[in-house]
Amino acid sequence: xxxxxxxxxxxxxxxxxxxxxxxxxxxxxxxxxxxxxxxxxxxxxxxxxxxxxxxxxxxxxxxxxxxxxxxxxxxxxxxxxxxxxxxxxxxxxxxxxxxxxxxxxxxxxxxxxxxxxxxxxxxxxxxxxxxxxxxxxxxxxxxxxxxxxxxxxxxxxxxxxxxxxxxxxxxxxxxxxxxxxxxxxxxxxxxxxxxxxxxxxxxxxxxxxxxxxxxxxxxxxxxxxxxxxxxxxxxxxxxxxxxxxxxxxxxxxxxxxxxxxxxxxxxxxxxxxxxxxxxxxxxxxxxxxxxxxxxxxxxxxxxxxxxxxxxxxxxxxxxxxxxxxxxxxxxxxxxxxxxxxxxxxxxxxxxxxxxxxxxxxxxxxxxxxxx
Numbered sequence: 065x066x067x068x069x070x071x072x073x074x075x076x077x078x079x080x081x082x083x084x085x086x087x088x089x090x091x092x093x094x095x096x097x098x099x100x101x102x103x104x105x106x107x108x109x110x111x112x113x114x115x116x117x118x119x120x121x122x123x124x125x126x127x128x129x130x131x132x133x134x135x136x137x138x139x140x141x142x143x144x145x146x147x148x149x150x151x152x153x154x155x156x157x158x159x160x161x162x163x164x165x166x167x168x169x170x171x172x173x174x175x176x177x178x179x180x181x182x183x184x185x186x187x188x189x190x191x192x193x194x195x196x197x198x199x200x201x202x203x204x205x206x207x208x209x210x211x212x213x214x215x216x217x218x219x220x221x222x223x224x225x226x227x228x229x230x231x232x233x234x235x236x237x238x239x240x241x242x243x244x245x246x247x248x249x250x251x252x253x254x255x256x257x258x259x260x261x262x263x264x265x266x267x268x269x270x271x272x273x274x275x276x277x278x279x280x281x282x283x284x285x286x287x288x289x290x291x292x293x294x295x296x297x298x299x300x301x302x303x304x305x306x307x308x309x310x311x312x313x314x315x316x317x318x319x320x321x322x323x324x325x326x327x328x329x330x331x332x333x334x335x336x337x338x339x340x341x342x343x344x345x346x347x348x349x350x351x352x353x354x355x356x357x358x359x360x361x362x363x364x365x366x367x368x369x370x371x372x373x374x375x376x377x378x379x380x381x382x383x384x385x386x387x388x389x390x391x392x393x394x395x396x397x398x399x400x401x402x403x404x405x406x407x408x409x410x411x412x413x414x415x416x417x418x419x420x421x422x423x424x425x426x427x428x429x430x431x432x433x434x435x
């Protein structure tokens with residue numbers, strides 16, 4: 065193998081592909097990146113669950129392939145001067161890397177030892193803009209479960225119906241839902257579950273542009289094509305929560321408020337809450353007023369903010385992190401909180417009546433001496 069390429073493009077490809085490489089594995093090749101030089105240079109990382117392949121332009125004089133340790137290769141490439149990088153690999157798997165006055169000789173691994181990335185047997189596909197895909201993942205993935213006892217909920221549900229993509233994440237304590245119109249589709253109706261870890265990488269790869277992401281479905285895998293980068297992930301199998309039946313359709317109380325106003329009030333009282341001194345945030349909804357309080361062994365904190373609506377003194381407790389993550393994710397300046405009782409879920413929706421997001425949080429039971 066013999067090639068040359070721009071340092072910046074190589075750094076970008078190596079960085080992205082490295083996200084899918086195993087940090088530590090009994091199989092050394094899985095800790096590496098597969099470099100394949102043909103018409104261009106393709107850099108791949110794969111941990112047997114998620115694979116990322118990125119292609120860059122390169123001047124290839126001798127085609128070939130080699131596996132190089134991802135951490136070492138990334139460290140070297142990033143530290144090289146901003147110039148053309150020249151690489152060769154011989155039949156003894158010695159890789160020579162040169163750039164300006166810098167030169168490295170490192171040992172690689174035969175490409176034959178690298179596992180093949182999964183083949184996605186095409187079933188159908190649809191397209192989203194990068195900015196919509198990025199936003200939908202960022203605004204739901206925080207609610208994906210990390211409990212391996214229910215593997216299906218360690219991913220997010222994707223549903224396409226009537227040219228609308230709905231993404232849903234649940235973890236047993238909360239639910240996050242986002243909807244956007246797809247940019248292009250040939251699908252009438254389909255649903256599948258993507259691991260949250262893979263979606264986190266898709267979020268990192270995408271940017272706030274109107275360029276299209278192609279989502280291709282196979283029988284066991286899903287592929288996200290983002291510019292010159294492809295991410296392939298297994299689909300999670302199992303029965304996902306019937307979220308439609310889990311969301312209360314109406315609430316006795318409807319409270320509207322500025323999203324940031326509630327966030328700031330909860331953040332302030334949360335200053336005396338930490339991993340060691342945990343306590344729920346007590347929310348008391350009065351006429352056009354929300355009172356927020358908490359008490360831990362560190363002390364007591366009280367705050368309030370103006371709202372629109374009358375909760376008739378309803379008191380409800382929340383895990384402060386859960387309420388903050390939902391409010392921070394909500395893509396609107398004002399929100400409507402739908403409440404019924406102190407033990408029923410709180411549903412957060414847009415005030416404009418649109419259905420593009422919904423967050424549901426289960427309350428924490430309050431004791432008389434809390435808050």
